[in-house]
Amino acid sequence: MNQRNEAVAPPGSGRLRASRAWFRHAHDVLGRVYTVCTTVRAVMALHAIFLNLFLVLPEAHNKPGVVLVCFVIAAWTVLVSILLRRPRRRTPWVFVADLLVTVAVVLATPLVAEGGDVPLTLAAYWGGGCAVYAAILLSTRWGMLQAVIISAAYVAVPPYLTLRRIDMVVLILATTFCLGALISQFRMTLAEQERNRVRNASLAERERLARIVHDGALQVLALVEREGPSLGPRGMRLASLARESESQLRNLLQDREIGDDAPDSLVDLAAALDKYQSARVTVSTMAGTVMLRRRVVDEVEATLLEALTNVERHAGPDASVWVLLDQESDDEVILWVRDNGTGMSADAVTDASARGRLGIRDSIVGRMSALQGSAMLKSTPGLGTEWELRFPVDMGE
Numbered sequence: 475m476n477q478r479n480e481a482v483a484p485p486g487s488g489r490l491r492a493s494r495a496w497f498r499h500a501h502d503v504l505g506r507v508y509t510v511c512t513t514v515r516a517v518m519a520l521h522a523i524f525l526n527l528f529l530v531l532p533e534a535h536n537k538p539g540v541v542l543v544c545f546v547i548a549a550w551t552v553l554v555s556i557l558l559r560r561p562r563r564r565t566p567w568v569f570v571a572d573l574l575v576t577v578a579v580v581l582a583t584p585l586v587a588e589g590g591d592v593p594l595t596l597a598a599y600w601g602g603g604c605a606v607y608a609a610i611l612l613s614t615r616w617g618m619l620q621a622v623i624i625s626a627a628y629v630a631v632p633p634y635l636t637l638r639r640i641d642m643v644v645l646i647l648a649t650t651f652c653l654g655a656l657i658s659q660f661r662m663t664l665a666e667q668e669r670n671r672v673r674n675a676s677l678a679e680r681e682r683l684a685r686i687v688h689d690g691a692l693q694v695l696a697l698v699e700r701e702g703p704s705l706g707p708r709g710m711r712l713a714s715l716a717r718e719s720e721s722q723l724r725n726l727l728q729d730r731e732i733g734d735d736a737p738d739s740l741v742d743l744a745a746a747l748d749k750y751q752s753a754r755v756t757v758s759t760m761a762g763t764v765m766l767r768r769r770v771v772d773e774v775e776a777t778l779l780e781a782l783t784n785v786e787r788h789a790g791p792d793a794s795v796w797v798l799l800d801q802e803s804d805d806e807v808i809l810w811v812r813d814n815g816t817g818m819s820a821d822a823v824t825d826a827s828a829r830g831r832l833g834i835r836d837s838i839v840g841r842m843s844a845l846q847g848s849a850m851l852k853s854t855p856g857l858g859t860e861w862e863l864r865f866p867v868d869m870g871e
Contacts, residue, residue, distance in 0.1 A: 579600075721753045744759035789817075
């Protein structure tokens, strides 16, 4: 009889895993920081309760009020820690409620005891926890706003501006600002690490696919290019198409541009134009990089595609294209697109616009105008066509 060995989890291990899992999600990478803050605030709550019960209560004129405040501190600490445990519950309203409860505890001090008997109010050091929570889990601005409000509450309670109260205010403001700035920098570092991780993974996957394509499709295209001419005119046409497809595919596989999709992210225009290299298109770019906003690069690529489409349609089957990218000054980029096709006259351009063929006016000139640049067309029948596209490096907002 076969017996199946089953691993038996120790009692409570499921609850232990569940209690730890909440701060391991990718969208809540600061969960461990929050765990530390929760622990510190719980200790500060116990500290405030201890001071109130053993030092304030014997001298208080409203002993039930002191006990009630201690209960509020304990209950609210547990409740707000549970509410803020999950990221989706960390809404501004929770932090506002936390601030209001803390201010209420501070302002309740003169109602239960004489001001001189409670140097740091009934909230003691626990009162700064709401500002720290907001700075870490929302933003530094939210945290500092709450720190200013809670500090004002501390000095609004008799005996007002004492040395210990001033020290408490400075401690709250400094701690909130430092932790908020530190966590903000931590968030940016984590975001940058995630972008680098995605980029490296994308490059690794692209290299893997490049090896597969090289061993398959590129070999077939090379064979068609080599054997096609022996099949006659159609074979020569197939060989030409195979050579062009092979060139485009190699350029695509060699492309190492992994850009951010955000419209205002910076992208290298030179790297973006290199992928248009083919058997008929020669792309010459600068040795360095030309960093532009993603939305500008997208418009320039769309303009270049329109120019290449016009060459394909009107320049003739044997026309070649030369694309040159240059930067004569720091604030302007120049892109030349020239072909050796049939060319056209000024009357032909005017006639095309009159017949509703708006590729030149809208797709090329219109896009350059939208980029605060210019587009100049030079063409002579039988001598090809040349576009000179100029646009600024920084368009502003």
